[in-house]
Amino acid sequence: MNALVATNRNFKLAARLLGLDSKLEKSLLIPFREIKVECTIPKDDGSLASFVGFRVQHDNARGPMKGGIRYHPEVDPDEVNALAQLMTWKTAVANIPYGGAKGGIGCDPGKLSISELERLTRVFTQKIHDLIGIHTDVPAPDMGTGPQTMAWILDEYSKFHGYSTAVVTGKPIDLGGSLGRDAATGRGVLFATEALLNEYGKSISGQQFVIQGFGNVGSWAAQLIHESGGKIVAVSDITGALKNSKGLDIPSLLKHVKDNKGVKGFHGGDPIEPSSILVEDCDILIPAALGGVINKENANDIKAKFIIEAANHPTDPEADEILSKKGVVILPDIYANSGGVTVSYFEWVQNIQGFLWDEEKVNNELRTYMTKGFKGVKEMCKTHNCDLRMGAFTLGVNRVARATVLRGWEA
């Protein structure tokens, strides 16, 4: 199912549960601004290449719009729209003073050199610099981007507006990045999983995990779960997938991935079909790559009892229904992966204050926010007699709706 159709469907279900006024419901769905730009750069061989870039600013009722920038061949306007909307509900679930936005460039970052990526990022920034800013829209990393991308955006933006560290988050530490931001989404996934398992009288230790995606989020989640005693029995990335039912040696796998740019070829596990990763035997499945991967084609075959959505919108609504009938418990993206944007908020606050927190403070504050977020979601589940996804959606949508009404919306 198209990502935007799926996201709108979840939003509308939440709006019905909340009994939202139909005009308010309609206005919350319509994005504030959709930007599409053509980014043409000289390639290293002297030829010209053109890429389409997007930034969708969905809502700013609760504060500056916030969300990552993705570089991936499958980036399309509907997906960016859906991801921007999810950011609005996510920042509200996390209860941080932001709205939602998302950006992306349709490109394959693995096929561009470092200097081509730098040129592309600078051209994209030149085209959107007037529409982002510390108090309007604050980008961050997502799939295919990272601290270096943020450093180029910061530098290019600063040529137009003066040096402004807080205009992006997820920066390198040397440029005002926050300690703990790199690990934050994975650490948030750990805290969220702990909170959920606690409800069932279980802990991370002794549970068997499968993780799809071994980039920033997947690899940090793997490392932190491994350190907490969880057994990771299968992982995958774009290069392949592998399995070891006794548990993969995660520190050795991380070294292998650093040296070989992928999980393929790691001797501590047996290669498996990448398409089978989601249906491998385990207690807990963590999708940490693309959207829409859990759908009606594979939902019936999923063996996990719990799914922790580290990726954004990994589960189609049709799969939600199938999994719910099977008794699988899904911890939704807009809560489960909110650790990244929460520490982005801490980074922005530190930049504005001109004061650096130590890593312990960052991680402790993150735990507090994730714990409060879980309690908030559970309370909404109780109030509306709904599952965790609707608990999170009603929590987020209700906070944004209240802010919108308080600000007033007469033209």
Ligand SMILES: NC(=O)C1=CN([C@@H]2O[C@H](COP(=O)(O)OP(=O)(O)OC[C@H]3O[C@@H](n4cnc5c(N)ncnc54)[C@H](OP(=O)(O)O)[C@@H]3O)[C@@H](O)[C@H]2O)C=CC1
């Ligand atoms: N970064 C963040 O702070 C946040 C990220 N997220 C979400 O988490 C997810 C992952 O993001 P992030 O870790 O930052 O991105 P990265 O680019 O760092 O990593 C993505 C990972 O997914 C792998 N991958 C890509 N396509 C496939 C595929 N078809 N099958 C299996 N693996 C695949 C990539 O492999 P390879 O590297 O080999 O290409 C890589 O291991 C996304 O959905 C993102 O929106 C959510 C909240 C915050």
Ligand SMILES: O=C(O)CCC(=O)C(=O)O
């Ligand atoms: O850190 C941020 O601001 C946004 C991270 C993001 O894009 C996401 O949570 O999906």
